[in-house]
């Protein structure tokens with residue numbers, strides 16, 4: 226059986242990390258694409274040369290030609306620019322929308338059967354635009370955000386409780402922006418919901434509120450530290466988890482920016498929700514029941530995403 230083909234669009238920090246992870250996990254052969262000449266070729270060769278040391282079998286190719294992604298099973302899109310300290314993800318909308326147009330057209334022409342995972346910001350609006358530009362089925366085009374945001378939430382919770390992150394589960398809903406909704410009621414330590422842990426005296430509501438806020442600000446915290454770019458290790462790991470769920474038909478329950486129509490009272494919008502990912506892409510959107518406060522936070526987040534989608538339509542008439 227032929228090995229799966231994984232196309233990585235964008236050979237920056239995340240693209241290079243994705244290529245290394247995909248090869249180390251032997252998820253398939255990797256094509257690393259970028260418009261910058263030499264960068265994808267250099268990174269692909271460098272990673273391939275780590276193969277004999279690490280002991281993985283994967284063919285890596287760097288390219289500036291979209292034709293080389295032909296027949297890809299998975300495309301992970303990181304192309305575009307990251308934010309700088311002081312910027313919000315939304316400030317990238319105009320510049321990254323143009324990038325999504327050429328990427329979407331490249332995928333449409335060469336890899337129309339791929340499962341497409343978008344990482345470019347502002348995430349929810351960019352994945353919406355990428356689906357429109359590529360014309361691929363909505364269940365095959367998704368955004369990587371929830372796994373990353375939930376991963377950050379889990380990390381901070383494991384530090385607070387002094388327990389292994391393996392025993393911490395967390396859910397984050399909504400857009401991947403300042404209005405994201407970390408859901409304490411559906412997040413647990415060893416199956417015990419966070420509000421119950423407050424009642425048991427294991428932590429305080431104030432500490433929990435601070436962790437929720439730190440999760441919301443997780444991307445900006447890294448941008449502030451790095452100064453010249455944004456997070457790349459955790460975003461790459463998160464996208465690889467989604468790619469693996471698709472390639473191995475794992476039916477993983479993962480939060481991601483999926484196209485939601487019907488569930489959550491939405492009429493067709495990309496926003497972060499828990500989903501089941503398997504061989505058909507997004508196989509199910511899990512419609513969690515929200516209480517009044519959670520619903521209000523989710524609605525605010527949805528409104529923010531809708532505003533960005535409208536802004537995209539205002540910039541590019543073909544999206545209107």
Ligand code: LMR
Pocket residue numbers: 307308314346373401443444445447448455456460
């Ligand atoms: C993240 O959350 O790390 C990414 O969305 C990058 C960013 O600008 O915060």
